[in-house]
Amino acid sequence: xxxxxxxxxxxxxxxxxxxxxxxxxxxxxxxxxxxxxxxxxxxxxxxxxxxxxxxxxxxxxxxxxxxxxxxxxxxxxxxxxxxxxxxxxxxxxxxxxxxxxxxxxxxxxxxx
Amino acid sequence: xxxxxxxxxxxxxxxxxxxxxxxxxxxxxxxxxxxxxxxxxxxxxxxxxxxxxxxxxxxxxxxxxxxxxxxxxxxxxxxxxxxxxxxxxxxxxxxxxxxxxxxxxxxxxxxxxxxxx
Numbered sequence: 001x002x003x004x005x006x007x008x009x010x011x012x013x014x015x016x017x018x019x020x021x022x023x024x025x026x027x028x029x030x031x032x033x034x035x036x037x038x039x040x041x042x043x044x045x046x047x048x049x050x051x052x053x054x055x056x057x058x059x060x061x062x063x064x065x066x067x068x069x070x071x072x073x074x075x076x077x078x079x080x081x082x083x084x085x086x087x088x089x090x091x092x093x094x095x096x097x098x099x100x101x102x103x104x105x106x107x108x109x110x111x112x
Numbered sequence: 113x114x115x116x117x118x119x120x121x122x123x124x125x126x127x128x129x130x131x132x133x134x135x136x137x138x139x140x141x142x143x144x145x146x147x148x149x150x151x152x153x154x155x156x157x158x159x160x161x162x163x164x165x166x167x168x169x170x171x172x173x174x175x176x177x178x179x180x181x182x183x184x185x186x187x188x189x190x191x192x193x194x195x196x197x198x199x200x201x202x203x204x205x206x207x208x209x210x211x212x213x214x215x216x217x218x219x220x221x222x223x224x225x226x227x228x229x
Binding site: 031035037039041048049050051054055060090092094096097099100101102103104105106 | 147156157158159162171173207211212213214215216217219220221222
């Protein structure tokens, strides 16, 4: 199975400041079709997760442009350019390149 | 509007069984692989199982292999998860998700399974 490792696991941030989360996979996420199926999810307390970013850097519909994804191969990053109060919660990276699809442990973002 | 609505969760004793259902609407159900993902209270997301479009292929996480069975009824637009020999470690919210070819877009509220005596 592909292991997804996120850092940090907790990120206290100041409103209006940037935040960054790293995700590393135990093997390349490049699929035989040429796509890299790395996505980012956000889960607010008490709610189901929602998709933010898919295929490394594509923002899902309605996701603010302060969220951006980057990376390649085994190393990926989610950046929030200016954190807002609604951004608190847990962020997960996920690989859908190879079954079983696997998730990172989650990174808790909270306001300082 | 794409909707996946899970049901069938509840309280069950260790060693017991439960069958979850997932009712799909707003899309051509028979055209998509469908997954189950679970989340234990206060914990992260864990992939559980997947079934292909016609049910001829299934896969399971090692933790549930031999105990859980995924199936689908394309005529009824419904996915199932039969869960047997349940343990406390199976306590979680279970989500059914449409596979978009590498990621999940539509998340429902899930259904809570609690295994306890």
